[in-house]
Amino acid sequence: MLGGPLSWDPAAGASLVLALRCVVTVVFAASALGKLRAPGEFRASVVEMRVVPGRAVGTVTAAVPLLEAALAAAVWVPALTAWAFVLSFGLVAVFTAALVSVLRRKIDTSCSCFGATRTRVGPAHLVRNAVLLAATAAGCAAALGPDGPVSVPVPGPLDPAGALVGLLGAVCVSALVVSTDLLADVFSGAGGSDATRGTSRRVP
Template sequence: MTVVFAVSALGKARAPGEFRASVREMRIVPLRALGPVAAAVPVLEALLVVAVWVPALTSWAFLLSFGLIAVFTAALASVLHRRIDTSCSCFGASRTRVGPAHLVRNAVLLAATAAGFAAALAAGGPGSVPVAGSLDPAGVSVALLGAVCVSALVLSTDLLADVFAGTGGAGRRTS
């Protein structure tokens, strides 16, 4: 989750106009709230990247991440339902149109954040700090490898959607 949100926040920070235009084209936010929402989303994502590593905030960070991703998913589902032909610029500038692959990606993210929340609770609940000797190095290694692989797939959603749609990446912006 932290890798995905970090890349997402950075992508939006690098192309704020693209993200703002994308939110406007989705028609999910009133125009008067467009600027504050477009500015707040990458800031919130960046804060969650940090908060998940603060033991007193870990459970809450996973819970808020789940909520944020649920809102993103509802917005994308609304765009698909209303047949709005737009890109999401979820990770910065992109021309790949919102499609079912984005919902699948978000379902994976929802599952990952739910698992993170459950793991944080199992480790002792909000604010608990695991004892160094209680962590299984092999388990931590497997979890980190899994997180890196899932993050790579999630971050490649637009490219994978283009490949499976037969556009060969033609739907993506190269800049």
């Protein structure tokens, strides 16, 4: 009924926080690893996007993967969970603003968010980031719920069935987010043409 106060199911909240933690960890860990494995590609993307002053490019390209890795771990610390979700939301919002700027200025470049790629920035990347914004916003709301964040290693009201459903959902969402470039190429038929452009571009 709509007349009474909103109720918060601790078990459902714990399962939701678990799923959202998994999404943040998988996505940010994959993103950080991809950037660290291909630092030249990420640096080139930042330079081509022209959203960062030239003298700050080195600092930004070094700091972003470290921040992503830190957030991937911090989201599992109960005392830091809410802050980790807030910072994750802010980081994705900044990334999204950069992509919107690139599209509005019609800059033809790749994102290299998850490492070396030839997929050009497009609407699919905005959809991906919208999903991440929703996930991190939901994480903030769940972590700040009446019962607070429930850490998996600590005994809590975690329903096994709910946790399983949440984990399956997290796996699906994370897989779709990480494979955005591949899916964009498949549905646009651009895979073959991109391959002819080369596989590496580096900026000193």
